[in-house]
Each structure stands twice: as structure tokens, then as C-alpha cells.
Amino acid sequence: MAAVFLVTLYEYSPLFYIAVVFTCFIVTTGLVLGWFGWDVPVILRNSEETQFKTRVFKKQMRQVKNPFGLEIANPSSASISTGITLTTDCLEDSLLTCYWGCSVQKLYEALQKHVYCFRISTPQALEDALYSEYLHREQYFIKKDSKEEIYCQLPKDTNIEDFGTVPRSRYPLVALLTLADEDDREIYDIISMVSVIHIPDKTYKLSCRILCQYLLPTQGQFHDLKQLFMSANNNATPSSNSSPEGESTDRSLLEKAGLSESEVEPPEESSKDCVVCQNGTVNWVLLPCRHTCLCDGCVRYFQRCPMCRQFVQESFALRSQKEQDKDKLKTL
Ligand SMILES: [Zn+2]
């Protein structure tokens, strides 16, 4: 029926026929594109891109400056009998106070106190909050901007060989870093850092490591410091980022705006390349896996982490566009 109509129409006036067919084509194309939101038809898109439309979870972050850095130098050689060497790196003059055999329960009670009213800004404040529930205490002065190696050891006369069977009621070592100068406490958001360190002994030989690090801000709360995972195939700058040393020297910390438990330390410099395009600078942290492997351009295409295939629930940028622009201006 339509064919007969078209043939008759063509015979009657070829020009009018072409006009009718062309109009029909335009209308159909318009309808199809309109159906897909005036975007590329779905057949031409790749699957990751079509899925992306459903996900925009950008975590709101707040940047804070942490004046403290603490690491274990040579963890494999540390033990209760031989002691431990800690490397500190602080932006201001600070005090490192080491509490051996610190009560687990009292430590968490002390952190809770900090959240509510009693701010732990000095070693004395922590000791009061702990009700002196520790076995031995040592204190060292840390000069600002100097990487210092501090050797701590339990004195022989304490006769402590282990801290009992697991689960333990005492942590082997709790290291507190506080600002030495009272005026500095006004400048920084973070007033102290508590590091919980495991040191192997006779009954529990798990290798020496930092179990957790808490940053204590001026306004109360405490934040659990978390590491970011970056790919290790860094051909251009083999030295810094993947090593723990590189990570602690950068103290601009990013913190969840509303929630308290997660705080992450960005890499020293964003010189690493994106694992997908191998070109853009890595800038996005995927949560919950904390893989830091995507650039600004690639992050939108991934609903799953390209490193571990875990679904990405949220993500946040290490550096906002504004900061990047500022840095570019500085280098020009
Ligand atoms: Zn990329």
C-alpha cells in the first residue's frame, strides 16, 4: 500500500517524492536521538559508559594539615628485647612520648574522652586519661623539619618479656606525638597523633608494624589514618610513592567531612600515571578498596575498580581542579 503510494508519488513528481522521504528520515532520526536524550545511540557506546549514568557518588572531603609523621625504621629487626627505632618527621618542634605496655581499654577510653571534652594535646593529658595504665614511659624532643631516628627500648630492670597471650589487654607500644610549643596548637587542625605499634615478643611473633594511627583534631573526634594503594610500576619516579617513607612526608590530609573514622594520606606527589590511559596523572581514590589508580578523565568510566574489580561505592579526588590550576600557575 505504502509502496504503491510512493511509486505513484514518484511518477507524479520526483522532487516532491524526495522531499517527503527526506522529511520522514529527519523525523525518524530526531525521534531516535530524542529517545536517547539527544545523545549517542546506545549501540555506539561501550558498556562501562552506559552503566556510569547511574553512579555519581563523589565524597565530600576536607583538607587538613597534619604536622606529624612517624614510621618504624627497619621493622624486621625490632623486638621487645632489642628495642625499636622510630623515624619521626614533624613540621614543628614536637614531643614523642612512648608508652610501653599501654592498656588497650584505657587508650580507647582516652580517645573517647578527647571526642567529648577532654582534649589530648599534651603527654600529661593522655597520661591522666589513661590513669597511668602503662608499664614504662619514655619521652624525646623532636626538632622541626629534621628526620630523626629515635631508638626506644624497655629498660632491662623492668623485666618485661612479653605482654601475655592473645587477645591482649595491653599494646606493646603506643607512641604519642604532640606539639611542643603551645602557640603551634592554634595553627594546626591536628594537635596530636597516637600510633599503636606491635612489637614481636616470645608469645606473639607477628612482625613489627604500626597497627593503627589516630589523628586527634582540635575540635574533638579522632581519625583513623589510612593508607592509599597505588600501583608500583612507576618507571618515571621509582623512588618515592610506593615506599612508606614517601607517604609520610606529605601531611596534607584529606578527611571525610561528616564522618570521623576514615582519614587518608595522599601520595607525596601526583607524578604517577593512570593505569588505564597511561597518560593522565593519578588523582582519584576509589572506596572502599582505596586503590588510587585513575586520572580525572578515566574515573567516570568505572563502576568497578580496574585493579581489584570491587564495586566502587564512592570516590574522591586527591587534588581539586582549583589546586591543580594553582600548581600549574606556580610552575609557569
Ligand atoms: Zn586515565
Ligand SMILES: [Zn+2]
Ligand atoms: Zn580496588
